Amino acid sequence: MSMRYAVITFPGSNGEHDALMAVELGLGMPVEAVWYKETSLDRFDALLLPGGFSYGDYLRPGAIARFAPIMAAVEEFAASGKPVLGICNGFQVLTEAGLLPGALLRNQSLEFRCAWVHVRTETTRTPWTAPLADGEVLHLPIAHGDGRYFAEPDLLNRLIQKDQVVFRYSTESGERESSVNPNGSVDDIAGVCNSAGNVVGLMPHPERAYDTLIGGDDGLRILSSVLRAGMAAASGA
Amino acid sequence: MQVTAEVLAEVALTESEYALIVEKLGREPTPVELGMFGAMWSEHCGYKNSRPILKRFPTTGEHVLQGPGENAGAVDIGDGLAAVFKIESHNHPSAVEPYQGAATGVGGIVRDIFTMGARPTALLNSLRFGPLTEPRTRYLFSGVVGGIGGYGNCLGIPTVSGDIFFHSSYAGNPLVNAMCVGIARQDQLTTAEASGVGNLVVLVGADTGRDGIQGATFASVVNPEASHRGVIQVGNPFLEKLLIEACLELLQTPHVVAMQDLGAAGLTSSAVECASRGTVGIEIDVDKVSRREKGMTPYEVMLSESQERMLVVVRPEGLESVQQIFEYYDLHSDVIGHVTDDGNVRITSGEEVVANVPARLYTDECPVYTREGVEKKAVQTLRAFEMSAIPDVSAQDSAGVLLKLLKSPNIGSRESVTRTYDHTILSNTVVAPIKADAAVIRVKGTGSGLAVKTDCNPRYCYLEPFSGGAHAVAEAARNISCVGAQPLAITNCLNFGNPEDPGVYYQMQQAVDGMSAACNALGIPVISGNVSLYNESGDTAIFPTPTVGIVGRLDNVDRHASMGFQGGGAAILVGPGEASLGASEYLEEVHGKTAGAPPEIDLELEVKVQRAVRQLIADGLINVAHDTSEGGLAIALAESCIQGRAGLESDLGELLAVNNQRLDQTLFGEAASRIIIEVSRERESAVLDRLHESGIPIWRLGATGGERFRVTGILDVTVDELAASWSAALTSYREDPETSQPVPGRG
Amino acid sequence: MTATDQKTKQNWLVEVFVSLKPAVNDPQGLAIKDGLHMLGYDEVDDVRAGKYMQLHLSGSDQSAVESRVADMCEKLLANTVIESYRFTVQPITDDSQ
Amino acid sequence: MTATDQKTKQNWLVEVFVSLKPAVNDPQGLAIKDGLHMLGYDEVDDVRAGKYMQLHLSGSDQSAVESRVADMCEKLLANTVIESYRFTVQPITDDSQ
Numbered sequence A: 001m002s003m004r005y006a007v008i009t010f011p012g013s014n015g016e017h018d019a020l021m022a023v024e025l026g027l028g029m030p031v032e033a034v035w036y037k038e039t040s041l042d043r044f045d046a047l048l049l050p051g052g053f054s055y056g057d058y059l060r061p062g063a064i065a066r067f068a069p070i071m072a073a074v075e076e077f078a079a080s081g082k083p084v085l086g087i088c089n090g091f092q093v094l095t096e097a098g099l100l101p102g103a104l105l106r107n108q109s110l111e112f113r114c115a116w117v118h119v120r121t122e123t124t125r126t127p128w129t130a131p132l133a134d135g136e137v138l139h140l141p142i143a144h145g146d147g148r149y150f151a152e153p154d155l156l157n158r159l160i161q162k163d164q165v166v167f168r169y170s171t172e173s174g175e176r177e178s179s180v181n182p183n184g185s186v187d188d189i190a191g192v193c194n195s196a197g198n199v200v201g202l203m204p205h206p207e208r209a210y211d212t213l214i215g216g217d218d219g220l221r222i223l224s225s226v227l228r229a230g231m232a233a234a235s236g237a
Numbered sequence B: 001m002q003v004t005a006e007v008l009a010e011v012a013l014t015e016s017e018y019a020l021i022v023e024k025l026g027r028e029p030t031p032v033e034l035g036m037f038g039a040m041w042s043e044h045c046g047y048k049n050s051r052p053i054l055k056r057f058p059t060t061g062e063h064v065l066q067g068p069g070e071n072a073g074a075v076d077i078g079d080g081l082a083a084v085f086k087i088e089s090h091n092h093p094s095a096v097e098p099y100q101g102a103a104t105g106v107g108g109i110v111r112d113i114f115t116m117g118a119r120p121t122a123l124l125n126s127l128r129f130g131p132l133t134e135p136r137t138r139y140l141f142s143g144v145v146g147g148i149g150g151y152g153n154c155l156g157i158p159t160v161s162g163d164i165f166f167h168s169s170y171a172g173n174p175l176v177n178a179m180c181v182g183i184a185r186q187d188q189l190t191t192a193e194a195s196g197v198g199n200l201v202v203l204v205g206a207d208t209g210r211d212g213i214q215g216a217t218f219a220s221v222v223n224p225e226a227s228h229r230g231v232i233q234v235g236n237p238f239l240e241k242l243l244i245e246a247c248l249e250l251l252q253t254p255h256v257v258a259m260q261d262l263g264a265a266g267l268t269s270s271a272v273e274c275a276s277r278g279t280v281g282i283e284i285d286v287d288k289v290s291r292r293e294k295g296m297t298p299y300e301v302m303l304s305e306s307q308e309r310m311l312v313v314v315r316p317e318g319l320e321s322v323q324q325i326f327e328y329y330d331l332h333s334d335v336i337g338h339v340t341d342d343g344n345v346r347i348t349s350g351e352e353v354v355a356n357v358p359a360r361l362y363t364d365e366c367p368v369y370t371r372e373g374v375e376k377k378a379v380q381t382l383r384a385f386e387m388s389a390i391p392d393v394s395a396q397d398s399a400g401v402l403l404k405l406l407k408s409p410n411i412g413s414r415e416s417v418t419r420t421y422d423h424t425i426l427s428n429t430v431v432a433p434i435k436a437d438a439a440v441i442r443v444k445g446t447g448s449g450l451a452v453k454t455d456c457n458p459r460y461c462y463l464e465p466f467s468g469g470a471h472a473v474a475e476a477a478r479n480i481s482c483v484g485a486q487p488l489a490i491t492n493c494l495n496f497g498n499p500e501d502p503g504v505y506y507q508m509q510q511a512v513d514g515m516s517a518a519c520n521a522l523g524i525p526v527i528s529g530n531v532s533l534y535n536e537s538g539d540t541a542i543f544p545t546p547t548v549g550i551v552g553r554l555d556n557v558d559r560h561a562s563m564g565f566q567g568g569g570a571a572i573l574v575g576p577g578e579a580s581l582g583a584s585e586y587l588e589e590v591h592g593k594t595a596g597a598p599p600e601i602d603l604e605l606e607v608k609v610q611r612a613v614r615q616l617i618a619d620g621l622i623n624v625a626h627d628t629s630e631g632g633l634a635i636a637l638a639e640s641c642i643q644g645r646a647g648l649e650s651d652l653g654e655l656l657a658v659n660n661q662r663l664d665q666t667l668f669g670e671a672a673s674r675i676i677i678e679v680s681r682e683r684e685s686a687v688l689d690r691l692h693e694s695g696i697p698i699w700r701l702g703a704t705g706g707e708r709f710r711v712t713g714i715l716d717v718t719v720d721e722l723a724a725s726w727s728a729a730l731t732s733y734r735e736d737p738e739t740s741q742p743v744p745g746r747g
Numbered sequence C, D: 001m002t003a004t005d006q007k008t009k010q011n012w013l014v015e016v017f018v019s020l021k022p023a024v025n026d027p028q029g030l031a032i033k034d035g036l037h038m039l040g041y042d043e044v045d046d047v048r049a050g051k052y053m054q055l056h057l058s059g060s061d062q063s064a065v066e067s068r069v070a071d072m073c074e075k076l077l078a079n080t081v082i083e084s085y086r087f088t089v090q091p092i093t094d095d096s097q
């Protein structure tokens, strides 16, 4: 089973390199960077929106990028049910674009925070988490200044009820504890999905965790999930 | 034109320098020419006080691909690749506006690296501040750290290493030195030599504003706040990221003849240097330069230090493809001139010629001052301080002293700083900041790795500059060896006070000689660097600070070491047993004395110790190593305990014996050429045999493991206690309402 | 844009103020308040931090400009999930320029 | 502070506007302008980005409040090396609270 990944690159993105490497070296899958001025994504099976500072994160992270020409194709891709993963700044772009619920605010500490954290898998209903075990804990790096997930109480309840919380910050053994929430996210949320489940956004960086030499390879568990999900779809068809 | 003292002060030229300009030109300079001379003949661009001293550095060696003279130096790292690196100061701008000063310092050094055709791959920062107890220091510190992170994080270049030191001599004049390491294919290394008459000069990037006019001049005078009149430069890392991608792509095409960043002295220095390196002329029409503001004069355009701009010399037939690449990245570019054959830098404003001077007058003919250095009596007196006047620490107090030192700003954890720097991006970071003496990054696709670090102990340099210079190089190299890498070359930033002061000039000469001696002994050439003088406030000069930035190579990046004890092995001290309290952190922190001579350094032994440890790591026999530096043996051991969350059960009887039974000297005395290693039980005898053979002194300190750091009969503390003190060093003032203070404008 | 349009257009200064909605926790505002207290300004009870933008633009009349700016705010200048905005519009006379 | 002081104090809403000085490079403003152009708002000629703060504080009279706030701006709220500020002060009546 082979899938072609796209890495959507905006001016100011800086995680595209890692995303390309993770897919190419970590998964051995074909992958291509797609510059924001392009308008078609027909040739791809999965999209990654990488981290970085699109448009300098000026105004609000992701605010300007969401209007980039490629975004119409991203919306179409998402609507067709194919898998889309927004990482860090990519997550911010997707919330700004309304493809994911909620918003990402300045870290509670007001500081940029670079660290390795643990996240607990809260749902396996998305193509990006399908092969994971419920509650599986992953070790991933974070590196962001605006990662505090926010949803108003009503929305938060809805997200929980509809199983749209994908990852929560946790201890190594999977306990929730406020001391390991690195940015003050509401309900320790590290990642969410849309109601269909095919669009996922998360603050940690799976694309920087594809090799034990650089600290771990848990990121591949996420990035490779769509391969299995894709296989199921292919065999089901 | 009326050349008054005021006009000369504006451009920081002396009357005799002005007379020299008139003589060389055979006429009076125009105002634009005078401004350009002021910038080019400043210390920052012209090195007029430091050139003769810099000549003393060894600059060649088997790995050197590019020595000093280009935008950055380059060394061979195998596989057809080069490591390209340089360090640069942004001290004066950071004293005025710490966030933007530091941010634009990072932006500047990164441009130096990709100008060479290298992809910027790692950033380092070497910082010096006054005491954290002062509100102004805390303002500068948080601003500078914020600026470094803000810029580097946005560019997506990991900031992986550095060093920080606090001392009152920096209170009014902090030091912000930024280093960048890039990786290039050797066959794609580029230079900044303009050539080819008729080739086009293209300016790309930000529009030009009145930013930092005369910044280079302003970096070359005492008291920057009073003399700085230009507009503070505000960096735009977003734009720089686009420039990096566009320029690296451009260099893949055959259209580019030369590339030069605009740094200090803006368009002036980049045009002059491009022309002078290529021994050609350049003509520029300032009217073609896109402006951010209305009404700018040719003088202002030529001397603006607006950030995020690059000068590219392009073959005319390639212009269209070059412009397409810029457009792809949304970059604005202007053709502002062309290469000529007369060797002159001719500046026009439309039809009018506003400056026309041979390029070499700005560069080669810059006056050089060789001065007389004389050591200050006061320093001699301090150095002669008798240690016997200091009472030894009692066994009972030793734990308290250890915890106090661990919590001191020069020793304690830098984690509160490094966690604000993205150090995992680019997925190369094998050994992260704090975890070891140097950071290790892998070189993708090769199996090899690079180790990087900056270093300098300014107290040593103050008390004995020759020794301090040698220590700076040796310690930097030792840090590299501690992770298992072979040091390849260094870059350096010479931060000193006013060179016209004989005491300061003496420091410079001696420090450079000391550095050179260590470079020669260790076989490490100097391939690039930067000079920052006039670092004074009031009439106090900073401690002499010849910062060393070093790059080493690991053949096999899997075989590396870090500092945390793993437990279940033996801790061994490799190197001399005798330490010295002279110039130590202990003497300053505990007894309030900056005194004594720095420890002696036996460069031959240094070479042997480093080689032996490197070899043990390369052969896979050990993977824990840590050198002893500020705070001495006890601090180094405590750090290894903290990092590995493992204790140590040790006996220091033998070491006490060689330290006159002085406990303070044994625990907290400092010495060169010392590395602590941890070796597993199975490998202990093999490792000891090897070390014995090499004739290096070794000392078995004890067994690692457990939850306590214990020295028989002397001290006993839990690793948790050690960690708690160490972790609080740079943040404890925040909890104290007396000393915590907010940062203006950054609420 | 036709020549007649051109003639009727004039320049406007628009000031946009964006603030976090009351329900959104504002650590920056808190930090500023703490900073002010540390400096001895104990009279400050509450601080909210937001954004301020000055736009220069051309438009034919006040209400047309207002409706365009409202659009800009809705689409880009504010994220209405977390922020609220208001703005003022004033013509720039030649003297004031 | 004595009980009598307390009585004469009242509450104020202070709005502080901080902007970069005119000659200072404003990358954020430039990016917002480009963003607006991307959305088709070509009429926007210039954008400058700044900060907006709302302070609630107590004070005895307008001029005393103004002088305190000017101090706060100089010391903390603005970085006067690159920024300028202005502010408005208005009493909060019980109705308006």
Ligand SMILES: Nc1ncnc2c1ncn2[C@@H]1O[C@H](COP(=O)(O)OP(=O)(O)O)[C@@H](O)[C@H]1O
Pocket: B124, B125, B126, B127, B159, B160, B161, B162, B163, B164, B414, B417, B418, B432, B433, B434, B435, B436, B437, B438, B439, B453, B455, B479, B627, B629, B630
């Ligand atoms: N400003 C900084 N930025 C990044 N890393 C830093 C900085 N300062 C110190 N470090 C890291 O902290 C660790 C300890 O540094 P330092 O105290 O300078 O060590 P040493 O005493 O061996 O010179 C190293 O890993 C170093 O790279």
Ligand SMILES: [Mg+2]
Pocket: B437, B479, B626, B627, B628, B629
């Ligand atoms: Mg060290």
